[in-house]
Amino acid sequence: MPRPRNQAERRAQLIDAAARAVISTGATALKLRDVAAEAEVTPASVLYYYADLQELFSAVFEHAAATYFGTREEAIAAAEGPVERLRACIRSGVPWPGAGERSTRLLFELFPVALRNEAVGRAHRVFVDEQTDLYRQVLADGEDLGLFTLGASPRALARSFVALEDGYAMDLLIGTATAAEIEARLLDHARAVTGSPAFA
Known part of the structure; x- marks a missing residue:
C-alpha cells in the first residue's frame, strides 16, 4: 500500500x-x-x-451504501418525468455485470454483519429507507400527475420494490437469474403497481 x-x-x-x-x-x-x-x-x-474488524466492517458498509445510493440518485435525477424516472430507479437497482454486480455482492456479503453489529444494523436501516424514498417520490409524483394509478400508499409500494430488488439480486448472485431478467421482472411489477401501459 x-x-x-x-x-x-x-x-x-x-x-x-x-x-x-x-x-x-x-x-x-x-x-x-x-x-x-x-x-x-x-x-x-x-x-x-x-478498533477491531467490526468497526472496519461498519465503515465499509457505510461507504459502499453511500456510493451505491449516490449512483442511483444521479441516474434518477437525469431522467425526465415519472415514467422515465421509475425506469431509471429500476435499472439503477439491477446488479449489472461489472461495478453494479460487485457493489451488490459487497453489500450482500455484509448483510449478515448487520444482524450482530449495531452500527451496521443502523446503517442498513438508513440504506433501505433512502432507497425506499427514491421509489416513493417517483410513485407519488406519477400519481399526482395522473400517470400512475396506485392501489396502496406510495411508501408501501416503494418498500415492495426494494424488497423485490433484494430478492432478485440474490437470484443473480447464486446464478438463477440474469440482470436483464431481473429488470424485466421489476418492469412487470411497475406495470402492475402503476397501472401504466408505458411499462408493457
Whole structure:
C-alpha cells in the first residue's frame, strides 16, 4: 500500500482493501490478517485506525451504501418525468455485470454483519429507507400527475420494490437469474403497481 498523506487517506485505503477482501472471502470468514494482507500492512496497522474488524466492517458498509445510493440518485435525477424516472430507479437497482454486480455482492456479503453489529444494523436501516424514498417520490409524483394509478400508499409500494430488488439480486448472485431478467421482472411489477401501459 502506498504511503498515505494523511489519516483520512489511510482509512480510505483500508476500506478499499477490506471491501476487496470481503468480496473474495466473505465477511463471515474474514480475519483481520486477511484485511492486513490485502492492504499490504500489518494487523497492528489496521488496528491503529479501527478498533477491531467490526468497526472496519461498519465503515465499509457505510461507504459502499453511500456510493451505491449516490449512483442511483444521479441516474434518477437525469431522467425526465415519472415514467422515465421509475425506469431509471429500476435499472439503477439491477446488479449489472461489472461495478453494479460487485457493489451488490459487497453489500450482500455484509448483510449478515448487520444482524450482530449495531452500527451496521443502523446503517442498513438508513440504506433501505433512502432507497425506499427514491421509489416513493417517483410513485407519488406519477400519481399526482395522473400517470400512475396506485392501489396502496406510495411508501408501501416503494418498500415492495426494494424488497423485490433484494430478492432478485440474490437470484443473480447464486446464478438463477440474469440482470436483464431481473429488470424485466421489476418492469412487470411497475406495470402492475402503476397501472401504466408505458411499462408493457
